Amino acid sequence: MKRIGIAGATGLVGETLLRVLESGPHKIEDLRLFASARSAGAKMEFRDREYEVREVNPDGFHGLDVAFFCLEADLAKKLVPLVADHCVVIDKSSEFRLRSDVPLVVPEVNPGALKSHMNIVANPNCTTIPLVVAVNPLHREFGLREIWLASYQSVSGAGRAAVEQLQYEAEFVTLRQKPDSKGSPLGPQIADNVIPHIADFDSHGHTGEEAKTIRESTKILGLPELKVNSTCVRVPVSVGHALAVTCRFSRPVKVKDAAHVLKRAPGIVLRTGKEYATPVDCRGNDSVFVSRVRQGAGTDELSMWVVADNLRKGAATNAVQIAELLES
Ligand SMILES: NC(=O)c1ccc[n+]([C@@H]2O[C@H](COP(=O)([O-])OP(=O)(O)OC[C@H]3O[C@@H](n4cnc5c(N)ncnc54)[C@H](OP(=O)(O)O)[C@@H]3O)[C@@H](O)[C@H]2O)c1
DSSP: OOEEEEETTTSHHHHHHHHHHHTSSOOOSEEEEEEOGGGTTOEEEETTEEEEEEEOOGGGGTTOSEEEEOSOHHHHHHHHHHHTTTSEEEEOSSTTTTOTTSOBOOTTTOGGGGGGOSSEEEOOOTTHHHHHHHHHHHHHHHOEEEEEEEEEEOGGGGOHHHHHHHHHHHHHHHTTOOOOOTTOTTSSOOTTOOBSOOSOBOTTSOBHHHHHHHHHHHHHHTOTTOEEEEEEEEOSOSSOEEEEEEEEESSOOOHHHHHHHHHHSTTEEEOOTTOOOOHHHHTTOOSEEEEEEEEOSSTTEEEEEEEEOTTIIIIIHHHHHHHHHHHO
């Protein structure tokens, strides 16, 4: 991974990707940063050097080993296939995730899926990634039958404009005034509020985010019959997604046996007893934090609390891990 391109380098995920790469062992000889025409000419720092941002253009990726795409799905749809003629593309948008010819990869869970790639690899949704990292080791041991998920998702999951919207609204709320939320990327007011609506509703009443967590997790786990019930909620937190997860298994499971499995599982930090993790604890960290593991309503059910930094393990770190796997 010596020659790297980042499309969407000026966004939250692109910037986080730069920081993840910066602190890693990779000797990067060619780094090309791309964004919209608005950012062309801007400078970004990487390991004490300044790099100029260029307007994204498929020809700009010629000669690279890997391109990280951190753009919205409509742009990815147009540009990723063109860039994939030049190099491997790891795409963070939702555009290619469910395509049967595109592997959707979480390295701790389904690294083998990478073998079939045809120069496009999809990075899953920022809620799906911590979910599958946490449930996969339990599935391997106890056989997963059903998941109930409620997410508490930070505003950074919706990009930089959403973080700015929360900051703006929070100032009004502090002054006991009503903020203007017209045109907010999050829909209704988010400060002092929670919103059970992330992306559009379908005809069954599911939101787009809920559909992603359901379809992506069954694809990654290789369990098309798995039942997943999902409610995704936006909360007024800047970074860090939290998930309340209950799983039903094909046989009875004891909390101590689940803890034994989770403690040894890759990518997981387990907190036991009365210790738990919050979004503040996971910020800047690449692990998935699992805590409050407890018996569910039945002997074959377990509930737990899962937290991860959506910009790192939920996006940038996972993509870098995919690139590292491709190299190995
Ligand atoms: N945020 C998360 O937690 C997260 C997690 C997983 C996946 N994702 C996905 O990752 C992608 C990026 O998300 P983000 O949170 O980084 O968004 P963001 O902060 O809004 O950044 C968007 C990036 O896209 C660029 N862009 C916008 N319009 C463009 C255009 N017409 N041509 C070229 N570049 C353009 C922006 O460049 P300018 O600065 O020049 O406008 C910026 O670099 C999205 O598909 C998102 O769904 C996000």
